[in-house]
Amino acid sequence: MLTKEEQLWRKQRLEQIKKWEQHCPWEDFIDDEKILHLLEAKKQPDKKEVLAIIEKAKENASTGAMLSPEDVATLANTTDPELWEAIFETAYWIKNKVYGNRIVLFSPLYISSPCVNNCAYCGFRQSNEAVITKTLSMEELEEEIKVLTDMGQKRLIVVYGEHPQSDCKFMCKSIEKIYSIKNGKGEIRRVNVNAAPLFVDEYKEIKNVGIGTYQVFQETYHHPTYKKMHPANTLKGQYKWRQFALHRALEAGIDDVAIGVLFGLYDWRFELLGLLYHALSLEKEFGVGPHTISYPRLEQAVNTPLTVNSPYLVSDEDFKKLVAIIRLMCPYTGSILTAREAPALRDELIKKGGVSQMDAGTRIAVGGYTEMQKKHIPDKQQFMIQDTRSLDEFIYDLCKQGYLPSFCTACYREGRTGDNFMPLAKHATVKNFCIGNGILTFKEYLLDYASPKVKEIGEKQVIPNYLKWLETNIPKAAKQVKLLLQMEEQGKRDQHL
Ligand code: SAM
Ligand code: SF4
Numbered sequence: 001m002l003t004k005e006e007q008l009w010r011k012q013r014l015e016q017i018k019k020w021e022q023h024c025p026w027e028d029f030i031d032d033e034k035i036l037h038l039l040e041a042k043k044q045p046d047k048k049e050v051l052a053i054i055e056k057a058k059e060n061a062s063t064g065a066m067l068s069p070e071d072v073a074t075l076a077n078t079t080d081p082e083l084w085e086a087i088f089e090t091a092y093w094i095k096n097k098v099y100g101n102r103i104v105l106f107s108p109l110y111i112s113s114p115c116v117n118n119c120a121y122c123g124f125r126q127s128n129e130a131v132i133t134k135t136l137s138m139e140e141l142e143e144e145i146k147v148l149t150d151m152g153q154k155r156l157i158v159v160y161g162e163h164p165q166s167d168c169k170f171m172c173k174s175i176e177k178i179y180s181i182k183n184g185k186g187e188i189r190r191v192n193v194n195a196a197p198l199f200v201d202e203y204k205e206i207k208n209v210g211i212g213t214y215q216v217f218q219e220t221y222h223h224p225t226y227k228k229m230h231p232a233n234t235l236k237g238q239y240k241w242r243q244f245a246l247h248r249a250l251e252a253g254i255d256d257v258a259i260g261v262l263f264g265l266y267d268w269r270f271e272l273l274g275l276l277y278h279a280l281s282l283e284k285e286f287g288v289g290p291h292t293i294s295y296p297r298l299e300q301a302v303n304t305p306l307t308v309n310s311p312y313l314v315s316d317e318d319f320k321k322l323v324a325i326i327r328l329m330c331p332y333t334g335s336i337l338t339a340r341e342a343p344a345l346r347d348e349l350i351k352k353g354g355v356s357q358m359d360a361g362t363r364i365a366v367g368g369y370t371e372m373q374k375k376h377i378p379d380k381q382q383f384m385i386q387d388t389r390s391l392d393e394f395i396y397d398l399c400k401q402g403y404l405p406s407f408c409t410a411c412y413r414e415g416r417t418g419d420n421f422m423p424l425a426k427h428a429t430v431k432n433f434c435i436g437n438g439i440l441t442f443k444e445y446l447l448d449y450a451s452p453k454v455k456e457i458g459e460k461q462v463i464p465n466y467l468k469w470l471e472t473n474i475p476k477a478a479k480q481v482k483l484l485l486q487m488e489e490q491g492k493r494d495q496h497l
Contacts, residue, residue, distance in 0.1 A: 002116060002126060009164040010116045010235060017241045020199070026244055029281040030221045035069075035273045042073040049074055050083050054090050057328035061097045064426020066289070067329045072276050075325050076269040084321065088352040091327035095354030098331055100431035100469075102404040102438040103350065104357040105391070106155040106192070107148055108338070110366045111136050111174050113382065115161030117236040119219070120229045121262060121310075123301035123382045124161050130303035131379055134366045135165045138177050145178055147369040149186030151361055151391045152449035154407040154441065156188055157215065162196035162235055168205055171195060175209045185448050185493055190409040192258075196235065197245030203252030212412050213291050216245040217260035221274025225266040243278075247285060255418030256291035257282070258336075263314045264298030264307075268322050272329070279330055288419050292334035292357065293326050295319075299340045299383040307383065316345060323353030332425035338362075339387040346387055347397065361391030392451050399457045404466050406438030407445060410496035432474055436481045436497045439466050443488050 002010065053071045060066065067075075075087065112135035118125045124133060136144065148156070158175065160166040175191050192213040193206065206214070220226050223239060230237045246257040259278050261271040279289045297314055300307045314322070319341075327335055337346055337355040339362040349355055363369050365380035375388040389397070395405045410433060411421055424433070446458045463485075470478035477497065484495035 029277045038073045045074045061094045061331040064332045091324040091354035100435045102406040104406045107153045110159045112160045112166035114163040117234045120306045144369045145181045149183040152445045155190045157192040160195040168202040172209045200252045203249045213256040213258045214249045215258035219262040220265040222266040250286045258292040259290045260294030294336045301383040327354035339385045342386040360394035404438045407441035408437035410437045436477045
């Protein structure tokens with residue numbers, strides 16, 4: 001039950017949201033009928049047509065163009081296993097072309113879980129009495145950051161429920177706190193945010209504390225499903241308010257915004273087109289597409305039957321397909337695969353899906369890092385995760401497969417964000433920075449945090465391999481990176497291009 005104060009807060013905010021919706025300056029960019037019609041029209045794609053789309057996606061990797069809705073509907077309806085092999089290969093090829101063979105690592109940090117909403121799929125929903133919710137105090141937050149920085153983490157995505165306890169002021173205070181903490185050589189250098197949609201003035205406050213990306217997932221773009229999942233009297237029940245959350249963020253001057261769908265609520269093919277229309281609308285209105293796309297898949301949550309009963313649960317086979325299509329659809333956009341997925345599938349999808357960012361060493365209970373030895377605390381979690389490898393184990397597995405683990409935060413701190421960043425990604429030149437900075441941040445990890453076996457493989461194989469790549473492809477950058485590596489060995493930190 002909500003207290004009187006919580007009810008009042010929700011009522012007042014709902015009124016403001018409804019007022020905003022009445023004067024919303026943008027047109028709904030999702031036409032359910034049109035999308036369904038398109039998917040039907042492309043039901044049996046011709047092999048030649050699919051091959052032509054694959055070629056187009058490759059060309060787009062150097063121009064930054066996106067595929068069309070017709071193209072995406074065609075790929076989503078493809079069934080021929082041979083064509084799928086070609087799509088998976090292309091996803092990997094595009095990822096390497098744009099970003100190089102590095103994987104950027106981050107950590108999710110749940111700061112608060114009380115929530116006034118009642119989303120049918122979420123363990124934190126207000127009516128779920130089986131989950132214990134909590135907001136971290138500043139002291140508890142500091143403890144969590146100590147554990148994270150002791151592991152070697154540099155990038156966070158902080159997560160909040162929608163509640164008066166975790167309003168915009170609280171978000172600013174907690175983010176400032178995180179940036180202020182120094183732990184020996186450790187520190188958090190980029191804080192991304194996943195939280196409820198805000199008003200423009202609130203986004204401006206968040207921008208001022210120096211956030212990286214603001215992430216809001218539409219969950220489902222299908223209007224009737226959205227309505228079923230999010231009760232009308234809740235804040236999240238307002239589709240348009242959420243649909244334009246990131247338009248408002250860009251209007252407020254936040255440079256990097258991130259979109260996503262919770263796969264499993266409705267037909268995955270429809271949702272792919274929803275993501276594309278969202279990206280196209282951001283491009284049209286602001287000239288800047290999404291910085292990243294996330295594709296969380298529905299996972300079990302305590303006392304949340306929909307997470308096992310939904311008629312649209314996505315199989316592993318279809319999940320691999322949708323991740324690869326996202327890579328072909330928006331070549332310049334970061335692609336985030338989370339610890340919701342099992343280790344073997346994650347390892348496979350780095351390649352087949354062209355994934356560029358992953359969380360590692362993840363705990364999602366509020367206060368979960370302080371109790372690191374407990375892999376799961378189901379009654380304090382929003383949902384269950386499957387990949388509980390430690391950061392060091394995760395990095396070892398990446399190294400064994402030949403990838404470069406990266407903790408890079410350079411672009412955002414060098415002002416390469418928003419429309420300064422997009423041309424680099426769109427013309428596939430961002431990897432000129434990514435590889436060098438990946439080497440430099442991985443070296444810091446090796447010097448300060450790595451286990452002996454990671455040190456060994458890192459120093460003997462990974463760093464030499466990627467330095468060689470730099471020497472062959474960008475000799476000038478190689479020279480600079482070698483100098484900065486020497487400085488790191490002498491004790492300097494945070495060296496970047
Ligand atoms: N309260 C904020 C909001 O709703 O925007 C924060 C979102 S929540 C803490 C982060 C994301 O987790 C949600 O946007 C949703 O996509 C995802 N999520 C929620 N329940 C889930 C479940 N059962 N399985 C997997 N992901 C889930
Ligand atoms: Fe609240 Fe977000 Fe969970 Fe919905 S998904 S109940 S808004 S925490």
